[in-house]
Every structure is written in structure tokens, then in C-alpha cells.
Amino acid sequence: MSDKNFADFQLSKEITRALTILKYDTPTEVQSKVIPLAMKNQDLVVKSQTGSGKTASFSIPLCERIEWEEKKPQALILTPTRELAVQVREDVTNIGRFKRIKALAVYGKEPFTKQKEELNQKTHVVVGTPGRVIDHIERGTLTLEKIKYLIIDEADEMLNMGFIDEVEDIINELPSNRVTMVFSATLPKDVENLCHKYMKDPVNIDIAASGITTDTIEHRLIEVKEGDKISLLKDVTVLENPDSCLIFCRTKEHVDNVYTELDEANYSCERLHGGLEQQDRFAVMDGFKMGNFRYLVATDVAARGIDIDQVRLVINYDVPMEKESYVHRTGRTGRAGNKGKAITFATPFEGKFVKAIEKYIGFEIPAMEAPSSQEVEAGKAAFDEKISGRRVVRNNKSARINQGIMKLHFSGGKKKKLRAIDFVGTIAKIPGVTAEDIGIITIQDHLSYVDILNGKGSLVLQAMENTTIKGKTLKVSKALK
Ligand code: AMP
16 A cells, blocks of 8 residues: 555546445555556556556546547557456456446457447446457457557567567557556566557566565465375365465366365365356456455466455465466455465475575465474364355455446347437436436447436336437336346
8 A cells, every 4th residue: 555545546436436436445556647647648568466456546537538429449458368358357347337438348258249349339447368358459340449458468478479460460450649558577688578568668667575465374284195186175274264365376187176176075166167168257357356256276377367355265275386477366466465375386396496486575475384283283274164154255355346236227228229328318308317327328229228326226117217318218127248
């Protein structure tokens, strides 16, 4: 956290209101440094870890700067994974909720036509993975002429995943009078070159990683033979008895094995890896966020894009092969001022990987003994009690910000020549309702959706049953989705 205040940035009342509901009281360090410069449209290269509050550091200025009236996308955010794209879209939507900012995530494995239709609507911010963004550009379904902001998130990971050429291809299609911001945990040469080539006198911002990895996270290392890992895992979880826990494995097979073992031992658990269908992956992530289960066993795919407020414990069931992965995995706990713990299981042959990680993070991970049978025995009752109860999620940000919002479905859209302004004009005339109570409006060919905020949904629904829009009688109902 920093000694600055969000009020110092002179944000609009719509954004300030969202920040209050999200409980973002004080800006984090990266936010204090990025927001004032981004508000002045300065190109930025920001070295910061995940968990530092970097998403809001660019989403707040973006939401402020976006012109609501403009129909074509004004900001493009590139992310290396689908999960992160979805997470960033959610963050932008939450922050821009009361300014009615419409953000859309585009990524592979989801039907192209669905995204195409959505891109046809007014869209302020597009968040996407490079491959699918290129598809949309090539097929003419994503218009770039109004893009004023390009954000490249987790640029080092784009490089690791081999996306850097695609990122460059996309940059070459964008208007040159744009603002570019690059966020990266590390700045490998190729990323720096990219920045030099395509940015205008970027200001470098360096947020020390140590604030994230050591101050708020207790790191521990346990040496264990491969064959003893499962029983160690069970002992450690009994002893730690976390409210929520992420267990990272190197391969899908390990995830499946560990998951099966825990499931059979009646742990409240789920699994996440690249071999699952995209819909299932989202369902699992949502379930974890909602507190439907406590233990999530995952590969590194899941290390990114999971923004869960209070993961108490991260277990590296397998030592990560890449040193950066250690930071990403453990960065899932100890977020935004909360305390967390990260325990790594290392076999006697994995010393060199551990050493590489320690060199990278700049400190030695303190060793700990495996829990003794007495300790495990003593913890068993409390563990059994917790595992049988549901996890209580104290801070589901999206749920809070969506409170009091009702989505209404109207049986008419573009084909009836209806525009957003027609809905606003009509709804804002209802006694007790103002334009501020109207959220995002989506107009499709034959139907439209209008979000009504501030708990006024039923009032509007009732009034609109007997009110025409632009002289047309439409059926109105509460939308199912
Ligand atoms: P990020 O680094 O963007 O993944 O954000 C890490 C976490 O911090 C997310 O759960 C954010 O919702 C949360 N967060 C971001 N900014 C703040 C803030 N100023 N105060 C409290 N929490 C924040």
C-alpha cells in the first residue's frame, strides 16, 4: 500500500463509487505510480508482479479516459491466457460499472460467431489472447481505428508462450497515435526491444517484487521422497487446516492423481488443467471464487488469471520447473495486504531447481520439518470440522458490485431502429428513476438488454410493461442471464 489516496487522482464519481464498493480504500504502490501518469496518456513500461494491483492500475485510468458515446473499441488489452483475459474483463467491468463501460473478452476455443456478434455491439474495451485477436482483425470483426490504448499484460509470459510475434503483428495494425502500456513481472531482452520499437519515450516504473513475495507470504520448503508426497500433502493440510488452498502440480496426470486421492479422502476439492473443456475450467474457477470447495489442484495454467481474495495456502506439490512460475504460483496467496503461506515439496533430486528459484527471488526458502504424527493427530478434529462445512467467502467483489442490478430483456432491437439513447430517454422519465440508474445497454437485432442499477429493476420492469419506446410496444421481462 502507499501513502497516496484515491482522492489524489481526481477520479470521477462513477469510478470512485465502484472503488468504494470494491473496498479499494488505498491505492497499492503500482497504482500510485501508474494512475497519475496513465491519466496523462504517458507510455509506460511497468515491472510488477501479479497480485500487486496492476490490473486496476491500468483499468482505472482506462475507464476514466474512455468516451462512453464512442461505439468502436477504444482500448485493447492483450493477455497470454484465456483465464487472465476473463479476469481482466471482469475487473474492467467492475471498475467501469457505473460509467457503463462495456468490456468484452475474446479468446480461442469459444465460438467465433458469438464474439463477432458481441463485437458488433458498442464495445469500449476488448481483452483478448493474441491468436484470437488476430483472427478477429483478419476477418474484419474487430475495428481498430479508434483504439487509443494498448495494454500488454504479462508481456514476459507472452514471450514464454511464443506469442511475441503475434503481439508485434497486432501492434502493427493499431493506430500510431495511441498510448501503450506494458506490464511484466520480468523484463527479458525481447520484451525491452519490443518496447523500444513501438513506444514513445516510455517511463519505466519498477515495483520491487520483495514487497509481494516476502512481506505477506511465509515461504517454506519440505524435503520429501516422490512416493511420500501424497501422505505428506494430507498431513500438511490437516496441520495447516486452510480456509482455501491451491495445490500446484507439474502435469495434468499429477493433478488427476492428487485430485483423486483427495476426493477419495473426502476433501472438498476440484481440479483445473488444460485438458479440461474451457467451460469446465471457468466453472471450476467460479466455484472456487464462490467458495463451493476449499482445495483446488491445478497445473500452472491456473496460476494465472485466478483472482481469489483469500487463498490462505499455496502448496507446490511439485517444484516448478521455471523459476518465474514460483512467483506466479505463490503470488496467488498474500494478495492485497492479506497474509498467506506457500509450502513447496522438493524431492532430494530437485535441489538445483530450488537453488535457481532462490537465486531468482533473492532469498533462501526456509526449510520446515514434515508434520509429526502427534501434530497431525492433534489437528484432526479441527480439520474434520472445517472440511465438512462450507467455505465462507467474505469478499466476492463482482457479487458486491452487481448487487442491486437487474438485467431487463426487451423484445426489440436494431431491426426496430432502437438505439441506446431511446432506452435511456424512456427509462429515465419513469418517476423515481434517473439516467444514473441505467447500466450497460446491449442492443441486438431482435432484442435488447438493459441493466437497471440501484435496486430499481422491479420499478422499471413494472413501468415499462405499459410504456412504449419510440412509439413501439415491446415485451419486457427479467433476463435469465
Ligand atoms: P492484480 O495484481 O491486479 O491481480 O490484483 C491483486 C488483487 O488485489 C486483486 O484481488 C484486486 O482486486 C486487489 N486490489 C487491487 N487494488 C486494490 C486496492 N487498492 N485495495 C485493495 N485491493 C486491491
